[in-house]
Amino acid sequence: MASGNQVAVAGGIVEGVDRSPEHMRQPMLEGPFDVKELLHLDEALSVAERDGGGLHYSVYVGPLYDPVRGAAEALHDKLADPDRSVLVAVSPEQRQLEIVTGRIAQEKIPDRSAALVVFSMEAAFGAGQLAGGIITGLRMLAETAQGR
Amino acid sequence: MNFQDWLILFGAPILVVVAVFALIFLRHPRPQSRYRAGRPYDFKPVWFVARNGAVPGDSGSHAAELEAAHGETVASGPKGGSHGKW
Numbered sequence: 001m002a003s004g005n006q007v008a009v010a011g012g013i014v015e016g017v018d019r020s021p022e023h024m025r026q027p028m029l030e031g032p033f034d035v036k037e038l039l040h041l042d043e044a045l046s047v048a049e050r051d052g053g054g055l056h057y058s059v060y061v062g063p064l065y066d067p068v069r070g071a072a073e074a075l076h077d078k079l080a081d082p083d084r085s086v087l088v089a090v091s092p093e094q095r096q097l098e099i100v101t102g103r104i105a106q107e108k109i110p111d112r113s114a115a116l117v118v119f120s121m122e123a124a125f126g127a128g129q130l131a132g133g134i135i136t137g138l139r140m141l142a143e144t145a146q147g148r
Numbered sequence: 149m150n151f152q153d154w155l156i157l158f159g160a161p162i163l164v165v166v167a168v169f170a171l172i173f174l175r176h177p178r179p180q181s182r183y184r185a186g187r188p189y190d191f192k193p194v195w196f197v198a199r200n201g202a203v204p205g206d207s208g209s210h211a212a213e214l215e216a217a218h219g220e221t222v223a224s225g226p227k228g229g230s231h232g233k234w
Contacts (some may be wrong), residue, residue, distance in 0.1 A: 001211045005206075009175075015234040018160070028189065030184045030192040031191050031192055031194035032194070033190040033194075037155070039157045041196060042196075045196055045197075045198040046198060048198065049198035056197075056198065057198050058196060058197040058198065059149075059195070059196040060193070060194070060196075061191075061193065061195075062191075062192070062193020062194065062195075063193060064215075068231070069231060072229075074167050075195075075229055077226065079197075083225065085230075092183055092188040092189045095185075095233055095234050096231070096232070096233050097231060097232045097233070097234070098229065098230075098231045099229040099230050099231070100227050100229045101227060101229045101230075102225070102227060103225045103226060103227075106226075106227070106228030106230070109227065109228070109229075109230045111230055114229045114230035115230040115232075117230070118230045118231065118232040119232070120202045121232070121234040122233070123234075125185065125234045126185060127185070128183060128184055128185045131184040132154065144196065
């Protein structure tokens with residue numbers, strides 16, 4: 001389902017420096033978040049990247065084809081350093097959530113901790129807080145990775 | 149009590165209430181999230197990364213074509229994580 005769709009990729013820390021805000025604005029605003037939510041997401045990603053135990057974090061929000069886990073892992077494989085990366089893939093349409101950790105990332109964020117993060121995110125999503133759930137999840141993942 | 153008295157007694161407070169509501173809701177509309185649980189979801193997919201070059205092929209363009217299903221990707225090894233539904 002996701003293949004062929006245009007995916008807007010935003011940079012949280014350094015990306016976007018070489019791009020004008022006008023170019024970033026339109027595709028981002030076609031997503032599910034308003035400007036305020038985008039700013040909070042950007043901040044959460046930056047903080048996670050800085051204090052998240054040397055791991056790289058990314059968030060995908062969009063449809064995931066079946067099997068959902070396979071789709072999320074395929075997205076994770078597309079990241080530049082999958083072993084050190086953590087992908088939070090959310091499909092609001094299917095109401096499904098996947099957290100994918102690479103080989104090294106899994107050592108810092110065990111599956112049990114990831115499951116706890118998923119519980120918290122699910123609660124927020126159920127209340128209609130899409131951005132809030134993602135920000136909470138990023139914070140929890142970063143804190144878990146930092147503490148190990 | 150004539151009409152003017154009624155107007156002062158009831159008209160003025162109502163006017164004040166209406167003015168306050170207008171000030172609050174017209175000048176600062178209540179922020180509403182675009183996403184509503186259970187409502188149809190028809191937004192474009194977005195992928196946020198926290199550093200430059202985290203997604204190969206993203207350099208220079210603000211939108212990358214996602215070929216999640218059919219793209220040439222190399223599996224990086226065992227993966228962990230968790231999943232859920234809401």
